[in-house]
Amino acid sequence: MHHAYRRRPVLRGVDLRLRGGTLCGIVGENGAGKSTLLKILSGELRPTRGSVRHGGRFGYCPQHVVLNDALTVRQHLTFFQTAYRLADARYAEEIMEILGFTGYADERVGVLSGGTRQKLNVTLALMHDPQVLLLDEPYQGFDWDTYQRFWDLAGRLRGAGRSVLVVSHLAYDTERLDELWRLDNGVLRQDAAVAA
Amino acid sequence: MRFHLTRFAVATRFTLVEHGRNRFALVLVALFVPLWTFLAFTVLPETPAPMRLDATGEALSPPGNEVTAISGALNAVTLITGFMMFAATYSGSRFDRRLAMAGYPRAHLVLAKVTALALVSAVVAAYATAIACLTWTPRQPLLLAAALFCAALTYGALGVGFGSVLRREVEGMFAIVMTSIIDLVLQNPIMSSGADNPLLRYLPSYGAMQAGTAAGFSTSPVPGCLAIQLTWFTGAALIALVGFRRGTGTALPTTAQILPGPGPGSGKAVLPAPGRALAPSAAASDTEAH
Numbered sequence: 001m002h003h004a005y006r007r008r009p010v011l012r013g014v015d016l017r018l019r020g021g022t023l024c025g026i027v028g029e030n031g032a033g034k035s036t037l038l039k040i041l042s043g044e045l046r047p048t049r050g051s052v053r054h055g056g057r058f059g060y061c062p063q064h065v066v067l068n069d070a071l072t073v074r075q076h077l078t079f080f081q082t083a084y085r086l087a088d089a090r091y092a093e094e095i096m097e098i099l100g101f102t103g104y105a106d107e108r109v110g111v112l113s114g115g116t117r118q119k120l121n122v123t124l125a126l127m128h129d130p131q132v133l134l135l136d137e138p139y140q141g142f143d144w145d146t147y148q149r150f151w152d153l154a155g156r157l158r159g160a161g162r163s164v165l166v167v168s169h170l171a172y173d174t175e176r177l178d179e180l181w182r183l184d185n186g187v188l189r190q191d192a193a194v195a196a
Numbered sequence: 197m198r199f200h201l202t203r204f205a206v207a208t209r210f211t212l213v214e215h216g217r218n219r220f221a222l223v224l225v226a227l228f229v230p231l232w233t234f235l236a237f238t239v240l241p242e243t244p245a246p247m248r249l250d251a252t253g254e255a256l257s258p259p260g261n262e263v264t265a266i267s268g269a270l271n272a273v274t275l276i277t278g279f280m281m282f283a284a285t286y287s288g289s290r291f292d293r294r295l296a297m298a299g300y301p302r303a304h305l306v307l308a309k310v311t312a313l314a315l316v317s318a319v320v321a322a323y324a325t326a327i328a329c330l331t332w333t334p335r336q337p338l339l340l341a342a343a344l345f346c347a348a349l350t351y352g353a354l355g356v357g358f359g360s361v362l363r364r365e366v367e368g369m370f371a372i373v374m375t376s377i378i379d380l381v382l383q384n385p386i387m388s389s390g391a392d393n394p395l396l397r398y399l400p401s402y403g404a405m406q407a408g409t410a411a412g413f414s415t416s417p418v419p420g421c422l423a424i425q426l427t428w429f430t431g432a433a434l435i436a437l438v439g440f441r442r443g444t445g446t447a448l449p450t451t452a453q454i455l456p457g458p459g460p461g462s463g464k465a466v467l468p469a470p471g472r473a474l475a476p477s478a479a480a481s482d483t484e485a486h
Binding site: 017051066 | 202203206207210213214217218287288290291293294295297298299300446447448483484485486
């Protein structure tokens with residue numbers, strides 16, 4: 001897969017296969033093209049050349065929270081429950097409990113802290129139990145406790161056979177990952193330490 | 197059928213909640229409409245403003261302050277709905293895209309927006325008509341309300357269009373304000389000596405201004421003028437629809453979009469307990485990028 005913004009190439013031949021039941025990470029410096037790659041994988045952006053194929057339903061958590069400030073947390077859940085055609089929002093409530101923001105269900109999103117908004121951002125990507133989960137800098141704004149619970153959640157999803165792809169500019173906690181890729185100069189290379 | 201109704205009802209409810217949270221617009225409606233009408237009526241002279249009403253061919257000589265009150269009411273309702281729809285589109289376009297990519301039918305989202313626009317326009321038009329009736333005596337109040345409603349619809353759709361293409365909030369505000377001012381000032385016989393120029397027929401609120409003037413000072417029905425205004429609304433709505441479709445589309449093949457899943461749809465999906473590694477589900481599958 002290749003992508004360029006006008007004449008500036010960002011991705012120069014990325015070939016990626018995400019297997020079921022794996023927890024993968026992609027790291028790279030600022031501006032390396034990580035978010036571009038994830039936008040292409042999620043369908044937000046069409047690559048200049050190449051294609052993406054998802055074998056099953058997927059969830060995408062964008063880097064910048066995409067929420068409606070006028071609606072409450074519960075109204076967001078109802079909106080996306082309708083979008084995903086779910087009978088109820090019990091699974092979303094479970095995720096909310098794990099991430100620790102159940103108490104904000106009736107708060108308007110516009111008045112929530114950055115961390116709580118990010119928790120909802122992640123929940124909306126997860127609430128239909130996707131087989132493939134694409135997360136762009138998912139733990140930004142999380143406190144340490146939530147950060148740990150996030151990784152616990154990711155591990156549990158992997159255990160249930162889901163694929164989780166986490167994109168970040170920092171290579172923290174690489175021991176939690178099954179695969180680590182480094183996006184460098186528009187090319188994806190497997191990180192030797194984790195690959196071994 | 198229930199499937200469509202539920203999606204339409206949910207989207208409409210939340211679109212209206214969003215508009216209801218736009219406190220600034222509500223204050224504008226509550227204060228701006230009566231202020232404009234009252235000032236136009238009291239400050240401007242009652243001197244007759246001779247004019248020929250294109251719609252009926254009648255020669256009219258209405259008081260200048262009443263003509264300007266109609267123009268002011270149109271100005272107020274168009275600015276308010278244009279601004280409300282622009283603000284909602286501008287701030288909500290990425291959210292709409294996320295909803296559409298999550299599987300929300302775009303037709304239901306569009307219908308909800310049109311319904312909300314129609315409701316907002318109806319309320320604002322009814323309020324502006326009531327204010328007008330308290331200040332002076334239009335001959336056909338219902339026709340005046342219909343003219344204001346159609347103009348509000350048109351500018352609401354223009355607001356959505358501006359919200360889809362403009363990248364900065366101030367650009368949208370400026371575009372709406374300038375469009376409304378040029379549109380209405382040129383048609384006002386008090387302010388423009390060229391108010392009977394044939395070119396004015398192509399302005400966005402020509403139909404509403406003609407219908408509004410007929411409502412104020414004539415007893416003739418003017419359905420053609422409302423039809424012209426609704427044609428403008430249809431054109432603006434089509435442009436807005438193209439913008440919405442472009443802004444909410446996905447680059448993935450249809451089959452690869454986020455599909456409803458069997459998991460939590462049953463209401464029984466439960467996250468595995470920590471440390472309890474389940475065998476990959478039969479539904480687990482790969483993602484590939486080449």
